[in-house]
Amino acid sequence: MSGGVSGGRRSLSNDPSAAPLYWNGTDTAANDRAHVFHSWSAQALINPVAIAGGEGSWIWDFDGNRYLDFSSQLMNVNLGHGHPTLVAAIQEAAGRLATIGPFHANADRSEAARLIADVAPDGMNKVFFTNGGADANENAIRMARLHTGRHKILSAHRSYHGATAGAITMTGDPRRWASEPSMPGVVRFFGPYPYRSSFHSESPEQECERALAHLDELVMFEGAHNVAAIIIEPVVGTNGILVPPDGYLVGMRELCDRHGIMMISDEVMAGFGRCGEWFAIQRWDVTPDLICFAKGVNSGYVPLGGVIMSDAIAATFDERVYPGGLTYSGHPLACASAVASIGVFREEGTLHAARTLGDDVIGPELEAMAERHPSVGEVRGLGAFWAIELVRDRATREMYVPYNAAGDAAKPMNDVVAAIKELGVWVFAHFNRIHITPPCNTSHDDVRNGLAAIDKALEVADAHIA
Known part of the structure; x- marks a missing residue:
């Protein structure tokens, strides 16, 4: 991973000497591939990132690459990682x-x-x-x-x-x-x-x-x-x-x-x-x-x-x-x-924090982003729950990738998601949508930095617009 948003965490591990012997990237990846059967996946076609830790709105792998968790994993880590x-x-x-x-x-x-x-x-x-x-x-x-x-x-x-x-x-x-x-x-x-x-x-x-x-x-x-x-x-x-x-x-x-x-x-x-x-x-x-x-x-x-x-x-x-x-x-x-x-x-005050995040930061930033990118058809949401819907044509609203796209048909969307992750932001995507769902207590600065990375990555989507 190169580039990326700034921010973070106190350390890459709390106490490495206290971790079990298998707590390393090499063994984790090898054991995963040999023994773990993953949900919603063709097993031979995936290469999961081995995550070593997380704190607040951030996760990191065993190589020290950091990601701002804009998916809250599966929209569940509402209070962030490692809340004491x-x-x-x-x-x-x-x-x-x-x-x-x-x-x-x-x-x-x-x-x-x-x-x-x-x-x-x-x-x-x-x-x-x-x-x-x-x-x-x-x-x-x-x-x-x-x-x-x-x-x-x-x-x-x-x-x-x-x-x-x-x-x-x-x-x-x-x-x-x-x-x-x-x-x-x-x-x-x-x-x-x-x-x-x-x-x-x-x-x-x-x-x-x-x-x-x-x-x-x-x-x-x-x-x-x-x-x-x-x-x-x-x-x-x-x-x-x-x-x-x-x-x-x-x-x-x-x-x-x-x-x-x-x-x-x-x-x-x-x-x-x-x-x-x-x-x-x-x-x-x-x-x-x-x-x-x-x-x-x-x-x-x-x-x-x-x-x-x-x-x-x-x-x-x-x-x-x-x-x-x-x-x-x-x-x-x-x-x-x-x-x-x-x-x-x-x-x-987490409920207020989530409402403020949506009203004052995510909503306005996404509206501005939509004005800049012809690939953005609509942005919508509330609180810490938002989506960017990508299109091929704003006038016809043709989806950026077909409904339930797979294989080569899904590649344009996969390329956009890969570009976002390369910039240090972990997102959830479904069909032609990128979901913006950070922990509800994420700082406004971190959210703005994460959205700036997505803004940059959407140039990949714009390049596919005729």
Whole structure:
């Protein structure tokens, strides 16, 4: 890696003499290639970077190359790497009680549930803990089906809900295809996307109205009495950072209330500060029936997810056995880190920091970038959750690479991402989009420097514009 943004960390390792013998780049790479099977990858075609450490918004490899983490890994390291409060909480919890089964009451688990319910909308007081986001969504649809006695689940075409059997069925992008046929009863709808409207809308207001009319009609054709739930990402994550027009989520809530349908808000990516709120749906003052969370609840330091349920759904299982469970439901180390994380959010003003980052830095900088680069079709987002959509032609909005591009067709996008990483910024890209999702507490200077590197790298994309 040459060039790059400045900034950083205290040292490349805290105490090299204390590291195990295998803690080196050579053994890490060799063992990875020989024994690790990676997700979403053709194994012989990848060459993972061996990461040695991280601090704050930075990660580095064993050769000392530093990267500003503009992806928060998988949009989960919301408080950055190595936050001392979270690390200490995990260490202290391990000394008290490293693990205990979910059939016991546990102080860390109970306190985490209390704090999560405290930041959730009113009337949502019970938490079922899972290991991550996919199994949170699995359990949410199980709860909705049992509560309503119905079986159909409506999910959006542009969505991602996880890779387990039910969650991948609800997912609305091509990663679902290889798992089909799968869980029955899932019906897909088109959500709002003003830039590429499926409804030929000419304004966000029109997009909202037409998207709701489409959903209402779909419910009619599927039979409202058959529909247990509608699951949505309040701000669509991997599939576009799509912020809904004002009124859309309110309209969906009204539709669900009208037909007795449960509204599930998948906040796995959008929640816990990513959009400048505890849960993104609170931005529009909407209360769903079920909230699924993971990722940012403890910045992924220990696997943790869960479902927050309405009091009405919780009451369904007061005297009826809930047919679900996990060995590590509410693992004490994970819950201790969640307790610490919520404390950090409050003490350090993380929600305000994320909102300010979006309003004062990322948004204005991306708008200026769009003016400079003909390859940029649209920029959009809020908080620490943004996307740059690249195009071949601004007038026609032709995607910079085709939908679900692979191989040679994906090379132009891969070249742009490689140029960004060469400048010392680690980004997440999906199809024709570059996502800007740094930790919520990243300094304004680091974000500006990272955006400047992306600005420079977009010259690679501009060169492909006819």
